[in-house]
Amino acid sequence: MKKQLWDISPPVHAGAPVFPGDTAYSQQWAATIGPGCPVNVSAITMSPHVGAHADAPLHYDADGAPIGEVSLEAFLGPCRVIHAIGCGPLVKPEHLAHAWAGxxxxxxVRVYDRQPQDRFDDALPAFAPETVEQLADLGVKLIGIDSASIDPASSKTLDSHQTIRRRGLRVLENLLLDDVPEGDYELIALPLKLTTADASPVRAVLRSLP
Incomplete structure (x- = not known):
């Protein structure tokens, strides 16, 4: 049977919301099809945190690895989507406990009923650091969320980012999980091999399991 595919990457365009102060997406045409030019070629400017993206350790650790040096293993393989819709400002262990087993x-983690795609959510739901600790204790190597950050937008200490640094977890942010039921899938969300960058866009997809 053909496997079902879910595209969990929000669209990236000039109006895509970005973290306040971050570099929004913009595109200019370096060449266009016409007399003497057989191709369209564009130049793109954007933060690597626009759209679905993988943070590198360098993003939250001055001595951390850039995304191009991070192993791809965590970004490919079996995963579980857990709903914590309407959980409030922080995803706490009790919001996920119904899906701990195995x-x-x-x-x-899906926190939105419908992800806001026309504005940045200043009140974005994030992970409580104790939730990240619990997931790490259960053997989890990668966490993801459909909000723009695993820490509150106003945080200056980035407690959950510092927890993944300490525990060696990888992270995906700003996924689009609006139409994804709870359950188990295969995740494919490979970052680009950007050798000095603090993050990378990903084209994140889920595939149904056999």
Whole structure:
């Protein structure tokens, strides 16, 4: 049977919301099809945190690895989507406990009924650091969320980012999980091999399991 595919990457365009102060997406045409030119070629400017993206350790650790040096293993393989819709400002362990049993190494958490795609959510739901600790204790190697950050937008200490640094977890942010039921899938969300960057866009997809 053909496997079902879910595209969990929000669209990236000039109006895509970005973290306040971050570089929004813009595109200019370096060449266009016409007399003497057989191709269209564009130049793109954007933060690597626009759209669905993978943070590198360098993003939250001055001595951390850039995304191009991070192993791809965590970004490919079995995962579980867990719903914590309407959980409030922080995803706490009790919001996920109904799906603890037999967790795979990758966990994606849906906090929005419908992800806001026309504005940045200043009150974005994030992970409580104790939730990240609990997931790490259960053997999880990658966490993901459909909000723009695993920490509150106003945080200056980035407690959950510092927890994934300390525990060696990988992270995906700003996924689009609006139409994804709870359950187990195969995750494919490979970052680009950007050798000095603090993050990378990903084209994140889920595939149904056999």
């Amino acid at each position: 967790l795979p190494e990758r966990v994606l």
